[in-house]
Amino acid sequence: MQELLTEAYGPVLNGNLLEEIAESGHFRDAEKGEMVMDIGDTIQGLPMLLQGAVKVLRVDDNGEELLLYFLESGDSCAMTLGSFFGSSKSSIRAVAEQDSKMVIVPLDKVHDWMGKHADFRQLVFESFNTRLKELIESMDSLAFMDLHGRVAKYLTDRVKVNGSTTLDTTHAEIAADLHTSRVVVSRILKQLEREGMLELHRNRIEVIAF
DNA sequence: TCATTAACACGGG
DNA sequence: CCCGTGTTAATGA
Structure with missing residues (x-):
């Protein structure tokens, strides 16, 4: 797992932090097509994708879906950040687009590192920004x-x-x-x-x- | 005009 | 056989 972490996040996070992530994060494996997270599920931590790709969907009351965006290796899921502001339930569904591997970092660690490590903070904000851009793109295509x-x-x-x-x-x-x-x-x-x-x-x- | 729903035949795994 | 695919006809926005 250490190698996968270095491969996916080595360029942006320093080595000590990578070790800490490997230590306190839970490894998660998902086969292609497997649902990783559903609406209403409790968010246990911040998922950081190591390998593969995950598609993120919104689901309406009738169970009908709408694609929001894809996550690739090196991405983390922006929606989980909502859990800093109270809600610990997921508002999206995530399905593995390919066989994927990820690390789930516990929320208290995320909190801690956001304060301590500038590189980690930057990664989270950048990821958030990228997701927001992609979301705007899907809104554009929906509307126009x-x-x-x-x-x-x-x-x-x-x-x-x-x-x-x-x-x-x-x-x-x-x-x-x-x-x-x-x-x-x-x-x-x-x-x-x-x-x-x-x-x-x-x-x-x-x-x-x- | 273009999307949706229902219905059907074809054929590959 | 079951399911994915390709089409059509009727209806709706």
Whole structure:
């Protein structure tokens, strides 16, 4: 775990702190597709992603989802910071996009280090800022783009976080993430395929160019 | 006009 | 067979 920590956070956090994290944090493993956190779950600490990618979703009363953003290795989840201001329940759902590994740092440690370590403070604030930007991006696409554009943005984002142009996914999953119906997703994907942007297979999409 | 819902056929694993 | 996929028809915003 020490190596994974160094790999993911070595450039921004000093060695002593990395050791402390390894000591007091709990290791957590998540298989692709596994739900890491759901709405209403108690937040035990600040998750720091070591490997893989996690998608963060909002869920409405009917259980319908909407993708907010992706977390990659070196990212931490901004929403958990809400627990400093009272609420200890999660307001989002997090699902592993790939097989992922992470460390959960207990909240009292986070509190402690926020005061003591400038590098840690910077990491948390930067992560918060990045998440906020991504959130604004998804709001923009929701408000200003048609579904065709949203699907295109969604695919490019997923290609980016997976580091691969091969996406193991289904039309239904895309529809759920974008909070729309599968029919439209199928139609739009078919159209993109005809334009030569991608190739469609069962449970798989090959992205050619965007 | 464009999205949604329901319904159906096809076919691959 | 089950499920993902591709399409159509009807309806709605």
